Amino acid sequence: MRVRPRDPEGGFTMMEILVSLIVLVIGMLGIMMLQAATVRGNRTSRQLERAKVLAAETMEDLRGRALDLTLPAQPAPVTSADGITFTRAFAVEDITGHPNLKRVVVTVSFYEDGDSSQTKGARMEMIRNLQEDL
Numbered sequence: 001m002r003v004r005p006r007d008p009e010g011g012f013t014m015m016e017i018l019v020s021l022i023v024l025v026i027g028m029l030g031i032m033m034l035q036a037a038t039v040r041g042n043r044t045s046r047q048l049e050r051a052k053v054l055a056a057e058t059m060e061d062l063r064g065r066a067l068d069l070t071l072p073a074q075p076a077p078v079t080s081a082d083g084i085t086f087t088r089a090f091a092v093e094d095i096t097g098h099p100n101l102k103r104v105v106v107t108v109s110f111y112e113d114g115d116s117s118q119t120k121g122a123r124m125e126m127i128r129n130l131q132e133d134l
Helices: 014-063
Strands: 085-095 098-111 119-129
Touching: 014 085, 014 098, 014 119
Parallel strands: none
Antiparallel strands: 085 098, 098 119
16 A cells, blocks of 8 residues: 655644544533532522521511510521522520520521522521620
């Protein structure tokens, strides 16, 4: 079999073009996957920040109330503009050995991407003195 000498102005072979296209496609798929992961991470970060803000609002509401009186009912869930429902809850616990102190715990949770197996949220705690002046 005779091999023809390559023409210096002949350009690229079909095999070289196919290999370069495969490398380009693999690189583009990697960039697309990275972009999708970044968007998902930004969305989760935004939802966690919203949960922290709701926890702080609930904590401030409870901070302005006397703990030895009847506490308000559990706050209603909040639905954000992007359709995520945040569930708020609080608990007031006695601190053993300190009759004048109470621990107030506020928890805000949500399902990430609407998937009930992936719960995320924020939690805040404070210790209150029953005798403090509001």
